[in-house]
Amino acid sequence: QQKVQQSPESLSVPEGGMASLNCTSSDRNFQYFWWYRQHSGEGPKALMSIFSDGDKKEGRFTAHLNKASLHVSLHIRDSQPSDSALYFCAAADSNYQLIWGSGTKLIIKP
């Protein structure tokens, strides 16, 4: 079983709408979480990291972490066509072994 699971696999959101991506880990040792975004033909780029329970906001992006439920989410408000990409969740334990989810493909429809 994959230790970091992302849902949904694919998501379509109208331009200007809210996109919500989910990530659940199966290992309570995971303490550090990242969201990366990969546009077609490029390498992944880090969007934001979150290490503490609660919300972390950076511009239109908000990450939420609940360590008790091993769940982290990413919310994108006012979605733009340029947000269309593959989004990865990655988690690391105290030994800093980074485990990647399988990605969520986000499509923003103009």
Add this chain to the structure above:
Amino acid sequence: ETAVFQTPNYHVTQVGNEVSFNCKQTLGHDTMYWYKQDSKKLLKIMFSYNNKQLIVNETVPRRFSPQSSDKAHLNLRIKSVEPEDSAVYLCASSYGGSSGNTLYFGEGSRLIVV
């Protein structure tokens, strides 16, 4: 702005040939990585390397080997390519010598084995 540079971007070769991909980072990081991204877009770490230690993913076939001249360069050599090696190979770097820090990726090198 790109700070991890990979060459070539694209390479087509025949089964059994040797291939090398080059990677250079200008971020001053002390750790570099190679990842394989398959056709399903899954990311799998192959190697991580800093000046002191090479960590190899035990699932990586022995025909793959990293080569480093200094901390800014980490190349990937594939001795005798197989069809299943067709993928995008991504180089990354980080500061601090652990995966606990943010990774900066290059744009990838696509390998097609015919």
